[in-house]
Amino acid sequence: MLKTYNYPKFEYRTPPEISSGKTLKVPVVVVGAGPVGLGAALDLQLHDIPVLVLDEDDTVSIGSRGVCYAKRALEILDRYGVGEAVCNKGVSWNVGRTFFRDQEVYNFNLVPEPDHHRPGMVNLQQYYLEEYMAARAASRPNLELRWKNKVVSVTQSGKTVTLKVETEDGFYSVEADWLIAADGARSPIRRMLGLEVEGKIFMDRFLIADVVMKADFPAERWFWFDPPFHPGQSVLLHKQADSVFRIDFQLGWDADPEEEKKPENVLPRIKAMLGDQREFELEWVSVYTFQCRRMGSFNHGRVLFVGDAAHQVSPFGARGANSGLQDADNLGWKLKLVIDGKAPEKLLDSYSEERVFAADENLMNSTRSTDFITPKSKVSRTFRNAVLGLAKNYPFGRALVNSGRLSVPAFLTASSLNTPDEAPTAFAGRMLPGAPMDDAPVLDNGDEGWLLDKVGNQFFALYFADDPNALDAATVDALSNLSFGSIAVQALVISSKPGVVNGGIPNLEDPRGIAAQRYDAKHGTVYLLRPDQHVAARWRTLDAQKVKAAVAKATCNA
């Protein structure tokens, strides 16, 4: 049992439908209260959609599981109101060391790029993330969490999804307009609907151990290829909160999980790795397996799959929970527009289109890492070892060492929701249509803040101006009338100078010009930003009709 963490026990309450015998009707039900299900619920809650969350358990993830939360996930968690808690508790690391056999091959220092609110990643045990998200969800209106409520059947008919739910007090039924399945890699919902998850199956086993160090140990990431204490396999050591270190031993598919988990087998491995002089305590140990695969489509009628239920990757690169949170980020606003009748249901096909694209990128990157770490043939192993040998002396070799490529958000540049640039050379930089927004420091009425905290949850038009005090009446009028029918577009003026924009349009100051630089902006440049903080379109001059047309395109109303 863990000594550094007390598991919360979420209260089960008898659902009133059990005694009333009535069917509960809700617009959206989320099945699964892991990070992705809670993320989806918090996203919809921000859009004032009432949500019911069902989970068969009554606590958070057992053991550390997901460890590394990357920048984009932290930015999404900021939108959900838990980013600060995660960053405060999480551990930042910059130094990584790579070992091959008994030698350190090289080390690197990931100095974070300045002028972003969030770092490239923080390490935190998954149970903390879930605890913070569950607490946030419990405090929000229109969001009901039901623990120890297990879905035992699901059927779809027309515009209704019907669920049968089992509790310790009996069964009841739920009718929902929409079901978000966030019930994990083995997704019972997916199975009950008879849906397949296809793809390349890669199988390996890992022994994961949470270890409490008794003395100081550096906050660094250590990765071993073929170490003497675990020949032929890989080992990863990562720091988490509370002086808990996570160690992942690759075991191979033929290992016996029950045998490997025994302390008499685990402890010698860790001792051999840390050296005899380190005192530590074993807190938790588990063996896990994974596969690389995804569903063909993430939406099936009124059932929407998110996170591991939709796609699974190898653990290298932390692309599980991170990509699942991006699913929630992508889905929330689209479902809101569909529920409100402001966009056709076809918009949800774009959820699948965009997130399938992202899942394929994640599968590609994590499979490449897996193939580098676990070569499948003699020649592949020879190349891998040659890269590690060259990495000691040559920068090109270091760039080829692949011990996991940290999760970064997909650039949805091929999305059907984008309005392409009018001229391919109109803009430099990487904020092209489909890009996840880069952050930048801004002043809001003189208060220091961050660009990403000023946008999101609805469409924004970011208008770059030389002088906010000098906007002409026609521009102010255009900026005040960008909404497409009932889909609101909030204009936001950004300028290197302080000032006030006529017409009450909010404005931000970009005192060092960092936003202008990252967005390659000049006076008059306009960016249309989606509710999930992705670029939908951009122009060098403001034309309200073009903005409206781009909103129509981004919402499948064109």
Add this chain to the structure above:
Amino acid sequence: MALNLNPNFSEAGKRYFSAYSPGDDFYEMLINTHRDLSDEQSELLNARLILLLANHIGDIGTLREALSAAREGV
């Protein structure tokens, strides 16, 4: 021409959002080219590949440096 030992992969017309992507693209192609070959066949493929690339580089001085760097760590 001095031997370039810095990361140097790219593909014309392709846009990269991560520095590691072009190198990983190449590495995957390299390993895939060997798929389903016996060890002997792989050895032959590697020899052919080296000869093709060496001829493409052409400059004997550069090749001498590469040969020496390759030999050093073996």
